[in-house]
Amino acid sequence: MLPGVLTPQDLADPVLQDEARVRAFFRTLYEVAAAAGGVMVVDVGINPAHVVHRAALAFAETVAVVVKPEVPDLAQTRQWLLQMVRSLVDREGMARDEALTFVRSRIRIVYNMVWGRAHEEARKVLARALEEDGLPLDLAPHGGLPQLPPEHTLRAVNSDDRNDVFVLRYRRKREPELASYVRSLVGLAAHFVPTVPEAAIRLGLVMAEEKKKRRFPFFGR
Numbered sequence: 001m002l003p004g005v006l007t008p009q010d011l012a013d014p015v016l017q018d019e020a021r022v023r024a025f026f027r028t029l030y031e032v033a034a035a036a037g038g039v040m041v042v043d044v045g046i047n048p049a050h051v052v053h054r055a056a057l058a059f060a061e062t063v064a065v066v067v068k069p070e071v072p073d074l075a076q077t078r079q080w081l082l083q084m085v086r087s088l089v090d091r092e093g094m095a096r097d098e099a100l101t102f103v104r105s106r107i108r109i110v111y112n113m114v115w116g117r118a119h120e121e122a123r124k125v126l127a128r129a130l131e132e133d134g135l136p137l138d139l140a141p142h143g144g145l146p147q148l149p150p151e152h153t154l155r156a157v158n159s160d161d162r163n164d165v166f167v168l169r170y171r172r173k174r175e176p177e178l179a180s181y182v183r184s185l186v187g188l189a190a191h192f193v194p195t196v197p198e199a200a201i202r203l204g205l206v207m208a209e210e211k212k213k214r215r216f217p218f219f220g221r
Helices: 008-012 019-035 051-059 071-092 096-106 118-132 150-158 166-173 176-192 196-202 208-212
Strands: 063-067 107-114 141-146
Touching: 019 051, 051 071, 063 071, 071 096, 071 118, 096 107, 107 118, 107 176, 118 141, 141 176, 150 166, 166 176, 176 196
Parallel strands: 063 107, 107 141
Antiparallel strands: none
C-alpha cells in the first residue's frame, strides 16, 4: 500500500481501526504531496468497507480502477462499485444520489492486458451490469494497456532486476513489442498528471517526435 509505511499485513492492527487518526494521516499525506508540487499515489486494494480504504478514497481527487477486459474482473469491479456506494451511504451518511455523484466524479476505469478493441465490449458489459444494479454511472475508459508477449511478462514479474520493468527495458533496448505499452502507459498517466509526457521525454522513455504526433492512445476525455 505505502512501502515503508503501511502494508496489507498491517490492516488487522487495532490502531488502523481508529478512523479519526487514519483520516488525519491520509489528509496529511495528500497535503504534503500538494505542498511539494507532487502527486501522492496510494494503492488501497478492493475493500471499501475498511477504514484505510475509505480514508484514502475520501481525500483522493481521482481513483483509477484497473480491470482486465474479462468477465471475472468486470464482476469484481461491479461488486467494488456497489460496495463503494453502500459504504458512502452507510458509513459516511451520504444520500445515494450524493454517493453516486462522488463515485462518478472520481472513478476512472483503466483496462489492462487489452487485445485490440477488447476494452470497448468490456465497457458495454460493465455498463449493462451497473444498470441492473441501479448504478447509472458513466464510467468511460481512461486508458488501455495492451497485452504483451508472455516472455516479456514472465521476465518482468519474476525478475529481481528493476531494469526488467517494461518501461526501463524499453528505454534500454527499444524492443518494438514494448513501444505501444510504454506509450499507452505514459498516455494513461497524463490523465492524472499532465506533465508526465514531458518527464517521459526527459527520461528517454519516449521520443519527442512521438509526443509531437500525439500518438498517446487516450480512450477517455
